Amino acid sequence: MIEKTKREGFVRVRIDGQIAELDRAEPIRLKKTERHTIEAVVDRLVVCDGIRVRLTDSIETALKWGGKRVVVLRQSRSDGVNEKTTTPTVQHSNTPTERWEELRYSTDYGNAETGFSLGELTPKHFSFNSHLGACPACHGLGTQLICDPDLMISDPSKTLAEGAITPWRRGTKRMQAYYRHLQGALVKHFHVDENVPFAELPERFKEALYFGTGHQPIEMSFRSDGRSSKTARPFEGLVPQMQRLYEETQSEFTRNRIRAFMTREPCKVCGGARLKPEILAVTIKDRHGCESNIHQFSEQTIQATARFIEDLELNPQQRMIVSEVVREIQSRLRFLVEVGLGYLTLNRESGTLSGGEAQRIRLATQIGSGLAGVLYVLD
Numbered sequence: 001m002i003e004k005t006k007r008e009g010f011v012r013v014r015i016d017g018q019i020a021e022l023d024r025a026e027p028i029r030l031k032k033t034e035r036h037t038i039e040a041v042v043d044r045l046v047v048c049d050g051i052r053v054r055l056t057d058s059i060e061t062a063l064k065w066g067g068k069r070v071v072v073l074r075q076s077r078s079d080g081v082n083e084k085t086t087t088p089t090v091q092h093s094n095t096p097t098e099r100w101e102e103l104r105y106s107t108d109y110g111n112a113e114t115g116f117s118l119g120e121l122t123p124k125h126f127s128f129n130s131h132l133g134a135c136p137a138c139h140g141l142g143t144q145l146i147c148d149p150d151l152m153i154s155d156p157s158k159t160l161a162e163g164a165i166t167p168w169r170r171g172t173k174r175m176q177a178y179y180r181h182l183q184g185a186l187v188k189h190f191h192v193d194e195n196v197p198f199a200e201l202p203e204r205f206k207e208a209l210y211f212g213t214g215h216q217p218i219e220m221s222f223r224s225d226g227r228s229s230k231t232a233r234p235f236e237g238l239v240p241q242m243q244r245l246y247e248e249t250q251s252e253f254t255r256n257r258i259r260a261f262m263t264r265e266p267c268k269v270c271g272g273a274r275l276k277p278e279i280l281a282v283t284i285k286d287r288h289g290c291e292s293n294i295h296q297f298s299e300q301t302i303q304a305t306a307r308f309i310e311d312l313e314l315n316p317q318q319r320m321i322v323s324e325v326v327r328e329i330q331s332r333l334r335f336l337v338e339v340g341l342g343y344l345t346l347n348r349e350s351g352t353l354s355g356g357e358a359q360r361i362r363l364a365t366q367i368g369s370g371l372a373g374v375l376y377v378l379d
């Protein structure tokens with residue numbers, strides 16, 4: 001690595017924060033067992049008039065070699081003005097008393113401090129139908145199937161002995177026998193009565209049954225081939241047990257069976273926004289400083305969206321780039337407002353529209369496409 005840097009014509013490198021000359025007599029020795037950070041020093045300059053060309057050149061070289069990343073070391077003024085900055089300061093190897101401020105920059109959509117990079121954004125990144133944009137937890141659905149304890153006790157007036165815990169009455173004979181043992185062990189551990197209605201059982205027991213006993217082991221005895229054996233381990237809880245079974249099982253039959261105990265809930269990771277957090281971090285801003293990401297944007301009504309687009313904050317260059325698209329969006333929104341649908345939100349699901357609303361949307365689409373020679377009769 002160091003040899004390669006030398007061959008490319010660099011005279012200095014920074015190894016783990018220490019600057020070293022490449023053309024010195026004795027070769028640089030590094031411990032093979034450790035990870036090292038080796039950075040090529042592209043240029044050293046004093047900031048003054050007339051260095052612009054050289055500076056531009058050097059930055060370009062650094063970006064080319066650094067893969068769109070560059071580190072700038074700036075000598076802090078000795079009067080203590082820069083002392084309060086939060087950026088880490090490093091010691092220069094040759095002059096230990098000088099303080100150097102380290103600044104990291106990058107030209108890609110990345111964070112130069114943490115190294116996180118978003119890559120080039122495309123329209124697909126903003127679609128929950130594409131794996132590029134979809135929230136990995138819910139695959140872009142915005143909802144997740146979660147085991148619901150209330151669904152697992154189909155009749156709370158039944159007792160444990162009568163089989164109040166519905167999922168434990170299903171499955172193969174072997175599984176049912178196992179579940180019976182498990183129930184017996186829990187009953188014994190919590191000293192509850194198997195013959196009272198489930199609704200009257202103590203909350204402490206229900207909580208442990210649904211969500212597990214944590215680190216507390218439950219003693220269980222099994223009988224196989226006439227011999228009985230004892231084991232003690234924590235109970236994971238009905239909800240995690242079913243959730244795990246649902247995710248791990250290969251059998252579509254079992255999965256369908258467990259689905260009966262599940263309800264749809266907004267995804268815990270994206271909160272129903274259906275996209276990855278880094279995509280939701282991309283926002284646009286209007287002239288009043290009102291900022292929104294694509295999810296917040298599509299939660300607006302058509303009327304509000306039209307106003308937002310009208311008030312977009314754009315510099316002349318941005319205006320030139322988006323003018324065509326903005327005009328297109330504006331005309332579509334206008335048609336929808338004109339047919340009286342300004343109150344609908346953009347993310348309204350088509351299945352929830354009334355017949356009249358759906359018809360008016362179709363009408364707006366057809367007006368928008370500029371059809372000629374068609375007569376509409378509206379009653």
Ligand SMILES: [Zn+2]
Pocket residue numbers: 135136137138139140141142143267268269270271272273274275
């Ligand atoms: Zn999600």
